[in-house]
Structures are given as structure tokens and as C-alpha cells.
Amino acid sequence: MPDALAIVANTAGKLTREGLRVMGRGATALPGLVALTLDPDFISALSRELPHGVVCVSGTNGKTTTSRMLSDIARATGWAPIHNRSGSNLDRGVAAALLADATWSGEPRGDLGLFEIDEASLPGVVGRVRPRAVVVTNLFRDQMDRYFELDALARRIGDALAGLPAETALVLNADDPLVASLAIRKDANVTYFGVDDDAVGGNVPQAISDATRCPRCRSPLRYERVVLAHVGVWSCPTGDFTRPARDVSATKVVLGPRGSEVVIGGVLASMYDEIRVPVPGLYNVYNALAALATARALAIGLPESIRALANFTPAFGRLETVEVNGKTLRLVLVKNPAGFNAAIAALLETGRHPRLLAALNDRDADGRDVSWIWDADFETLAPAVEHAVITGLRGRDLALRFKYAGLPAEKLAVVDDPAAAIEKALGLAPAGSEVVVLATYTAMLALREALARTGAVAPFWED
Amino acid sequence: MDLRIGHLYPDLMSIYGDKGNVIALSQRARWRGIAAEVRPYSVGEWREPEWPDVWFFGGGQDQGQDLVGADLAGRNGESLRKSVASGAAIFSVCGGYQLLGTEYVPEVGAAIPGAGILDVTTRAGRKRFVGNLVVDSADGPLVGFENHSGRTYLGPKAVPLGSVVVGNGNNGEDKTEGAIQGKVIGCYLHGSCLPKNPWLADRLLQWALERRHTDVKLAKLDDEAELAARTQATEVAQARP
Structure with a gap:
């Protein structure tokens, strides 16, 4: 049986969680913060x-x-x-x-x-x-x-x-x-x-x-x-x-x-x-x-x-697929050069010519320094790309990365609004084809939210 | 016309995406019909230290920086000084910038001598400066991301690259960022720096090409994407420094 302080922290955290749920919000971190504030030993207890x-x-x-x-x-x-x-x-x-x-x-x-x-x-x-x-x-x-x-x-x-x-x-x-x-x-x-x-x-x-x-x-x-x-x-x-x-x-x-x-x-x-x-x-x-x-x-x-x-099925943004209007979105979370290179190797090893929707954000959970995109191997990716739609808070940096990797301007479009970017990328893809979504963490959340509004996916915290 | 780029210690001093600077120099030469070749120069005696027109020297982890500092204390440091004296340009960022200076003073222990190419000294600081960095200069604005605990101070032979608008820059005290001395530039701008700051890339290209070519006149490029990235990065920096 945990000690009294842990029980109090547990109760406060659970109440926070219920409150967030009532407001229709995801509850992945705040209830934990409340519990830890009351009892720093909560996890071990x-x-x-x-x-x-x-x-x-x-x-x-x-x-x-x-x-x-x-x-x-x-x-x-x-x-x-x-x-x-x-x-x-x-x-x-x-x-x-x-x-x-x-x-x-x-x-x-x-x-x-x-x-x-x-x-x-x-x-x-x-x-x-x-x-x-x-x-x-x-x-x-x-x-x-x-x-x-x-x-x-x-x-x-x-x-x-x-x-x-x-x-x-x-x-x-x-x-x-x-x-x-x-x-x-x-x-x-x-x-x-x-x-x-x-x-x-x-x-x-x-x-x-x-x-x-x-x-x-x-x-x-x-x-x-x-x-x-x-x-x-x-x-x-x-x-x-x-x-x-x-x-x-x-x-x-x-x-x-x-x-x-x-x-x-x-x-x-x-x-x-x-x-x-x-x-x-x-x-x-x-x-x-x-x-x-x-x-x-x-x-x-x-x-x-x-x-x-x-029987395993992939998690949020880990090559998970979503069907939208007869087309497939394949969601790939990227956050560092090694992960990016591994993801593009997985995409290209079967001879794909990907249609991309790529999104770069620079919030805390993404990493505030976007320099890493220059270490990732866009030079291998660019020649295979059919078309790339770019979005995100730092989408212009990402578009520039594609430009310097040799992707011609006519294959590249920057669309700032996530919902509009999804629409543009799907519009460019023929029926039955796949759009590969490469996005950093909060950029993927933004795209996921836009998709949830169209009913294509369940909101993320119910995952 | 052709361009020769020497990439200093790419195996040890290439974190934080500084490789983009080499990509920017090469591509901006190629887009103008100028052939560009990049060669790596790492620890151990260099073959053909006189080859490069421009050197790039990026930032590294502490472990890498120790090895590189020791390497530059030997014959390779002498080669680099000779190369600069014969007209080569250098663009350096963060750790590379610090190692080109006269010395680095750690929190404890004796000062470590640098390559002595830039008249700057760096002292260890407690708090790490991490964040967006916006700089203004007479030649144009610059934007990037800084991530360093060293505090760099300029001597009389170096002039600042610009003044800090957002962020900390050289030392967080005097509002200066970076240093220029002849054709050698040092700064704390990761990002990568040169793709988003094309005027600085072209300045370095001009200097580099002038080493072996006369009447260098760089054709104008379409920099719409570059300036869009600079504008977005600057707006983000001002909203979330």
C-alpha cells in the first residue's frame, strides 16, 4: 500500500485527468506533473x-x-x-x-x-x-x-x-x-x-x-x-x-x-x-x-x-497508415538525422518514388534547433521524390534543404496551414496511391489533428 | 572556373548540421557553372594543405575538440596559417571558431593555445547559451541558432561580424557576434548558417575564387527560397527567443 502522500498525489493527478477528459482534452502529461509536484517520490512509490x-x-x-x-x-x-x-x-x-x-x-x-x-x-x-x-x-x-x-x-x-x-x-x-x-x-x-x-x-x-x-x-x-x-x-x-x-x-x-x-x-x-x-x-x-x-x-x-x-501494428507516426478518400497516408515521425536516414532507407529500399508531405516544427518536443536537417541525407531522397508538399513552423528551412539537395522548384510546394497542406498533397496523388508524411513530433500532432477534424483518424490520446 | 573546399575535421567537428555550410558553398558555385570539389582534412598530417581556396571548420563535441586542438598545435596548425597567408578564406562556427583563436581558458587549469588565426580568446562559461540568434550587420542581417558555453572576446585585430538583435552571441555582454579578420570568419551561427544567409555565402565564395582567379564576378541567383527561410527563422526568433 503506498504511503499517504503518494495517495494524495495520486488522487490529485486523477482529478486533473478527469477534468481534462471532461473538457475533451488529451491527458498525457499534466496529471503526472500535478502528482509529482505533490509527491516527488510518486513514481517509485x-x-x-x-x-x-x-x-x-x-x-x-x-x-x-x-x-x-x-x-x-x-x-x-x-x-x-x-x-x-x-x-x-x-x-x-x-x-x-x-x-x-x-x-x-x-x-x-x-x-x-x-x-x-x-x-x-x-x-x-x-x-x-x-x-x-x-x-x-x-x-x-x-x-x-x-x-x-x-x-x-x-x-x-x-x-x-x-x-x-x-x-x-x-x-x-x-x-x-x-x-x-x-x-x-x-x-x-x-x-x-x-x-x-x-x-x-x-x-x-x-x-x-x-x-x-x-x-x-x-x-x-x-x-x-x-x-x-x-x-x-x-x-x-x-x-x-x-x-x-x-x-x-x-x-x-x-x-x-x-x-x-x-x-x-x-x-x-x-x-x-x-x-x-x-x-x-x-x-x-x-x-x-x-x-x-x-x-x-x-x-x-x-x-x-x-x-x-x-500481430504487431505500428504506433503513432511509426509508419502507421491512414486511409483518406481512397488514398493512403503513411505517417513517419522524424526527429534526428539517424532516424530520418533510417526512415528514408525503409522508403527507398523497395524502389518507391515517394509523394511527400513533409513538416518541420521547432517547438521543445521537436528540438528547437532545426540544424539537424542539414545532416540528414536529403541528397539520397531528393532524386527519388515525385513531389513534395512542405509545411510546419519551419517549413521554409525544410524547403531550402530540399532545394540544396537538388529537388527542382516545380516539384516543391510550401503550404503553411496543415489542413491545406494535407489537401494539396492528396490532390497531387492519383487514386489508390500513397503519400508519405515525414514530420517532427508536434508537426505530426498538428497534421493528426487536422485529419481528426475530417474524421479520418481518432484523436491521438485515444490511441 | 573551379572552387576547392577543404572541410576541416568532418569526422570530429561536424555536429549541429554545420555540413549545410559546405553544401551551400558547393551548390551556389555549381548553380553558377563553377565546378566545386570538397576534400576532408582530419587528424594526422595533411596531404596538400595548400589545395583549398576556402576552409570550413564546424563545431564538435568536447572529445572531438580535444583531439582537434592537439592536432592544430602541431604541423597542421602551421599549414593552416600558411594557407591563410597565401589567400585562402576560412568560415568557422562554434568550436571551430574557438579553436582558431589565440587561446581557450577553461574553468580550471591552464589556458589552451589555439591556432592563432583569429585575434579572439574564449573563456569557459557556466551557463550554456542555447537559442535562436539574430544578428544585424552593415552588410546584411544574419539568423541562426547558438549552442555554446564559451565566452569569446575580440582583440584589436578582429572586428565583429555583427551586433546581436536576439540571443547572446560572442559572450552575452558586449552585444557582438562573430569575428572577421582578413578573409577569416568565425561565428556562433548554426542553422546551418550559409544556406539561410546567402550574402555571407557569396562573400566567402568571392574571397575563395579570387585566390586563383582574376575578375571574379558572381552571377546573381534566385534567392527567394533562401530569403523566405531567413524571414521565417527571424520571425520565430523574435516570437520565441
Whole structure:
């Protein structure tokens, strides 16, 4: 039973939530803020009551998809996960998810906490929730005006993880040297995942200087294969740091327009060797591996895990599709160069010539510095583009990026109003065709709201 | 006519989208029928340091900046000084700007010498300046995004690139932003800077081309998209600094 203060905080948060609902508003963060203001220990007070414990899912890209996959897996095994689903993934989002699920006396109805945590918040959060498992998908540059520099962030996360009890399960991406460097303790309980198919990725490191140096000795890393940015098959020439052995590994990956077929190796290979990941893109294969590795760390059976994965549907803006007037909108959330490059690789790998609706905002949740678009590989995207309609608070910067990447002016239109931009993009697309929507977080929300007004999608918080 | 661009430490000093400056210089040359080639120059002795007409030097993480500072303290720093003396231009942003100065003074410990190409010194500051940056200058307005904790102060040989309208600029005290000394420019404008501020891009192109060509006259380009981006960024900066 939580203490009195936590119960008061829970009640106040729940009342806030009810109030917002009555007003027809989404309630993804404010109720959590109210509860945390009253009781700063609210998260740990409620998460202590969860019988299966708490899993923290962190990393720059793939948090939402990985935790949703994991949530489906947990549900398939009969558990009741509490998940901060709506992408409001700071402290207050976690608190909001807990209180939404709790009874009025502050006791959770669910049995597993599944918390998406921004990588910058992770060091502060893990100490409070005492997670049973911590998953880190990857570490890329993201919203630098908030997170500052990646090396320093990795050190802070590593130190925070080293402060947890040794039995805490760490689930880490072996192919990302920065993530692999997070297991500092010699006795750390780590499950590593990675891709071991030689046909995946290329030889030339992509020009994103996130971590081309060894996290230990700073020597330039050698790459046999590069999958994305600094993720791949790497080694340090001084030999002081090597890519860890993969416990869960994709030994063969066949990418398709609607999903991937993956052969699983590593410890899991003995029983089930082929799985289907029903969302396209190599990065979703990584997300699936992260989810499977975590399921293993939680001792969930493999048949349930694979069944749940095969039925997975993507989350808000993660290649989710919406039908409007006989045309399809495919929503792709973008927020940093690595994520953008992964998304366009997924779009182009099946020979698409995308019709685009692209939207760039610069609010806090998007990252206020829009410089990152100049690091993203628009040069690869532009020659394939059929037409691009541009919108957003910083749409003019995005249009300029397309211009300098070589997209001719006649293929480019800037429309400031989100609803008008959707209409223009749909108008340019023939019946039965697809429009790919690339948008940053709040720009995607604005487009989603415009679509909700036409009845094409349900409002986002009901997701 | 052709343009040679040297990209300094692209593997270590290329965060915050500064690569857009190299893209802007190359494309604005190509759109005028001028061939442009970009070559990387990183840690370790450079081959052909005399090749570039213009250098670009961006910002990096602390780890990268240490390695680059050490590299510039050796023969490559000498090569860069010679290149400038023989007429090459430099455009530098943030960490690159700081490393071209005479010294960097950390919060604790001894001052670290810079390349000594710009008469500026930088001191470590506690509070990081993060936000939109709007600058006015006699030659035209500039807009970008700053993200630095160093405070830069100009010596007598450098003149400010402009004065701060929104944001902090060099040090948050004297309302100056950036520095110019001969054909060398340093500033705190990420964004990327040059695509949205085409007059500055063309100034650098002019300087660069004049190194090996006479009678350089840059044709006028259609800058409608560039100016639209600058206007929108400036309006956003004024509404949400």
C-alpha cells in the first residue's frame, strides 16, 4: 500500500485527468506533473507495487516501437503492462501512466511497468524506479539543444546503470559502440542483441560523426559493415573494446515493403528460427530484436513473444497508415538525422518514388534547433521524390534543404496551414496511391489533428 | 572556373548540421557553372594543405575538440596559417571558431593555445547559451541558432561580424557576434548558417575564387527560397527567443 502522500498525489493527478477528459482534452502529461509536484517520490512509490517490476526502455530511436512490441508480448503471456504509450515520455508521462492505471487508493491494476524514458532523463529515473530491466536501443544525436553532447550523455547513463544492483537486466545493442559501452560493471547482467547478416549494411561509414571513435581509448573505430551512422560491425584497433557476443541475433534479414522476415540466431536459435516483423525497415528489425531480448531477460516464453510480434501494428507516426478518400497516408515521425536516414532507407529500399508531405516544427518536443536537417541525407531522397508538399513552423528551412539537395522548384510546394497542406498533397496523388508524411513530433500532432477534424483518424490520446 | 573546399575535421567537428555550410558553398558555385570539389582534412598530417581556396571548420563535441586542438598545435596548425597567408578564406562556427583563436581558458587549469588565426580568446562559461540568434550587420542581417558555453572576446585585430538583435552571441555582454579578420570568419551561427544567409555565402565564395582567379564576378541567383527561410527563422526568433 503506498504511503499517504503518494495517495494524495495520486488522487490529485486523477482529478486533473478527469477534468481534462471532461473538457475533451488529451491527458498525457499534466496529471503526472500535478502528482509529482505533490509527491516527488510518486513514481517509485507506485512502481514498488508492481509484481513483475519495471522495464525502462530508452535510447534515441525506437523507444516507442520497442516498448509497444514488448507490451504486446507481455500481454500475450497474460501480464497486464502499464505503458506510457502516448509518447509523452518524460517523468511526468510515466507518472501520468501510473496514476491512470491506479485505483483511487493508489494501487496499480497492472503488474508490469513499461516505461519509455528519454535518454537524457534515464540517469535520474533509474535510481528512483529500481527497474528489473533497462533496454537501450541506440544513441544518436538528437535535439542537441536539450541533450547536449552524446559522449557526456553516454557516460552519465553508464554511471547511473553501474549504480543499480548487479542483477538488474541490461538489454543493449551490441552493434552500437556507445550503447555497448554502457555496461561498466564486470558482473553486469547483460543481454546483447545485434544483426549478423553480412548482406545488411554497407562498407562506407555514413558521415554522421556521433561515435566514430572508441568510447574507451578514442582511437578511430574500424567498421566491417555500417548499418546506420555508427551502428554496425565495429572493432577498436587497440583491442581494448570489442563488439560483445550477441545473445539474440538476426542471422538473416529479408526486407520487404510491408515487413521483414528474420532468421534468429544466438541463444534463441535452437527452437524457433524464423520470425516475421510486420513493420518495414531495418530499424524495426532492431526494435524487434530489442523486444525479444528483453522478453528473454524477463523469462517470457518464445512462442508467445513471436506470436505477439507477428500481430504487431505500428504506433503513432511509426509508419502507421491512414486511409483518406481512397488514398493512403503513411505517417513517419522524424526527429534526428539517424532516424530520418533510417526512415528514408525503409522508403527507398523497395524502389518507391515517394509523394511527400513533409513538416518541420521547432517547438521543445521537436528540438528547437532545426540544424539537424542539414545532416540528414536529403541528397539520397531528393532524386527519388515525385513531389513534395512542405509545411510546419519551419517549413521554409525544410524547403531550402530540399532545394540544396537538388529537388527542382516545380516539384516543391510550401503550404503553411496543415489542413491545406494535407489537401494539396492528396490532390497531387492519383487514386489508390500513397503519400508519405515525414514530420517532427508536434508537426505530426498538428497534421493528426487536422485529419481528426475530417474524421479520418481518432484523436491521438485515444490511441 | 573551379572552387576547392577543404572541410576541416568532418569526422570530429561536424555536429549541429554545420555540413549545410559546405553544401551551400558547393551548390551556389555549381548553380553558377563553377565546378566545386570538397576534400576532408582530419587528424594526422595533411596531404596538400595548400589545395583549398576556402576552409570550413564546424563545431564538435568536447572529445572531438580535444583531439582537434592537439592536432592544430602541431604541423597542421602551421599549414593552416600558411594557407591563410597565401589567400585562402576560412568560415568557422562554434568550436571551430574557438579553436582558431589565440587561446581557450577553461574553468580550471591552464589556458589552451589555439591556432592563432583569429585575434579572439574564449573563456569557459557556466551557463550554456542555447537559442535562436539574430544578428544585424552593415552588410546584411544574419539568423541562426547558438549552442555554446564559451565566452569569446575580440582583440584589436578582429572586428565583429555583427551586433546581436536576439540571443547572446560572442559572450552575452558586449552585444557582438562573430569575428572577421582578413578573409577569416568565425561565428556562433548554426542553422546551418550559409544556406539561410546567402550574402555571407557569396562573400566567402568571392574571397575563395579570387585566390586563383582574376575578375571574379558572381552571377546573381534566385534567392527567394533562401530569403523566405531567413524571414521565417527571424520571425520565430523574435516570437520565441
